[in-house]
Amino acid sequence: MASNIETIVSDRVNVDGKTFTDVNFDGATLVYGGGTPPAFNNCRFNTASFTFEGAAGNTLAFLKAMAPAHTNMRGVVLGLIPELND
Known part of the structure; x- marks a missing residue:
């Protein structure tokens, strides 16, 4: 085969x-x-x-900018993609 x-x-x-x-x-x-x-x-x-790249790159850059602890948005970002908490 x-x-x-x-x-x-x-x-x-x-x-x-x-x-x-x-x-x-x-x-x-x-x-x-x-x-x-x-x-x-x-x-x-x-x-x-x-x-x-393009729209996907912009979205990823946005999520990265919101993810650091000092933004107080980390929980929101991780809540969008629960698999990242594993």
Whole structure:
């Protein structure tokens, strides 16, 4: 039986609105710009990284600015994404 697993090596991959199934991301940079969230099914991430640009980058920068303890907003930010409290 032939393998249907695709490998993306050391590429910059725009992920907005895309579905990835059976993909190995090996050293790839996954770029999310704030559009429709991507879907990942049975994928593997080997030294892959995410970059957030455009609207997604602005949202991430906003959350980072609100997260430090001195802002008194840390609890609000962590409440938006409860998984970060683990």
